[in-house]
Amino acid sequence: MSQANLQTKPKKPPMALIQAMMNVTNSLQKFRAKMMPPQVAMVEMINAYQVSQAIYVAAQLGIADLLKDGAKSSEELAHLTGVDEQSLYRLLRSLASFGIFAEDEEKRFDLTPLAVTLQIDSPESVRAWAIMSGEKWHWNLWGNLIESVKTGKTAVEYTFSKPNIFEYFVQDSQAGNHFDEAMTNLASLNNSAIATGYDFSGISKLVDIGGGYGSHLTTILKTYPSIKGVLFDQPSVIAGAKEFITENGLAERCELVAGDFFQSVPPGGDIYLLKTVIHDWDEPNAVKILKNCRRAMTEHSKLLLVEAVIPPGNTPYFGKLLDLEMLTTSGGRERTEAEYRALFDAAGFKLTKVFATASPWKIIEAVGVS
């Protein structure tokens, strides 16, 4: 159902961090423009995949975790990871030139703030995202991006003869696990931003549709102690969510309901929350999910979508690249505000407001039209 929401534990990044994410591409581009001649900037972007892949190898080898207790030489690190010493040295030297690890005078490598994000337990970890990015199945999908541009179909279709990655994960469950972990990294960038980006006071019952293990629902429930939650997802996910909700001490306040949002969703909520669910689906399927929500809602209920809303124009925005990730992998898409309005029209809703959050994601509020 919504693999994208399979989060195992909620993480609260400092607000300053997520604030910065909003303007990141913007500032990066301005920085590039100021610091580099256009040709250098262009060549840097052309070769950027090499940096990504170097990061992937370091993440996979767990180098950042091995440096937790202090600097180590490439000999020690090669011994611990079972790789070729000289080649590891070359990899780390290259990463150090981008600020990831630092070599000292004794040829030992140490952590840097960037390297810390590759530690498995760091609250700012992007290790799982790095691993997913560089793994063969994902690398090959991006290798075949051009096929998606030619046909409009996912690159999964061309590469693995499956309609989307979720069907592919059926045969490669390890890839599926790595994808879920990567989504947890992504969620850590927006969970608290969403809990604080909308005024949930006065709400008694919140139904989270396709909410995975409940990481953003628990964040909201902890922020608003009087809200009762309903977590709705497919049976296999709900089975795993139980432990997580109990661990967070919310078993009393949170009902777990297993089902299929293409059939029906639980009735009676004041808020129906769909976080990065709709972007996984094409128009007909998205409308079907929204119509099922509409049927379950009362006249006072509100619908909230959390999505990367694409701004018009040439502005840098993280959602524009994410949109291509959707094209190649899931067959879904990131939409503009106008496109969300059209979806709502078709499903019996009207858009009431778009809330900015302290993250690149927006909260789109809609109500049913009678």
Next chain:
Amino acid sequence: MITTKPNPNMPPDLPPQVAMMQMLGGLRVARLIYAAAELGIADLLADGSQTVEELAQATGTHAPSLYRLMRSLASVGIFAEYECHFSLTPLAEFLQSDSPDSVRAAVKFFGQDWHWNVWENLHYSVKTGEPAFEYLYKQGLFEFYQDPEVARVSSESKASISQRAAQSLLANYDFSLINKVVDIGIFASGSTVISLLQANPTMQGVLFDYPSAIAAATSVIESAKVADRCELIAGNCLDSVPSGGDAYILMFVVHNWDDNRAVQLLKNCREVMSADGRLLIVEMIMPLGNQPFVGKLIDLESLLTTPGGYERTEAQYRSLLASAGFQVTRIIPTQTANSIIEAVRA
């Protein structure tokens, strides 16, 4: 202990998590650029802006998906959208086939599946120290380049890079006393010897390279109007090199080999050089320390593809040359990332 040195490649105010996400986005951005280069979008916009429907029709692509590609490229400054039309930007012009500093041929060549897959296997080379290229394709890179079509496209893709390198060689080295130059290439484009001969009207030149590269260079030398002063010789520099030059130029050659073969190559040069003959090696010399340097990433390309090649430090070049019977006379930095190492017989 965490050292808090700022990363010179990133804006100082960027939180590390966000900066890392950016760098991991690099594989995606690179692939968008490859798609645009392969489809020839920038050439289609040479005469003015076009709608995505027009571009999709001309390239045989799916218009809504092409739009998503173009929108994302525009968000990093490559192409710009205005009122449903896409147009060129300064960055997009590099993707035009005939712009002065075009990178299109290189992007297309190195964006091919064979090269994309080599980088996917970086973990293999780090683990084993062996080139992933040989592991994947059961042949060496230079055997692969012996295919005439590969050699042709490769030399085309390297033309603008080697032209710039040749210009910086000319600008930083005095060739006035050189009567005959021998340019030893490894599947190069011939642009080094062309630039030298064009700048020095009385100079004679020899282009020495593998047979498929010489075949690809023949028409290039002719159209550069230096064919009457430039002899083309095919061979293998690990066996022997042509005699009679006052200067032997090895541009981006030595870094392709492990120390044994590099020494063999240098000894072959030494054997045919006169006492006052000069050897000119053009390479990126690896600096010590953590500073950003383009050669550090290129070094991983060497690891992945070449037979034991690597980017060397100054000390490593000095010791390599010493073992081949050379003495370094000068090391000349240039405005590019390349340096010129001048050596004579010891």
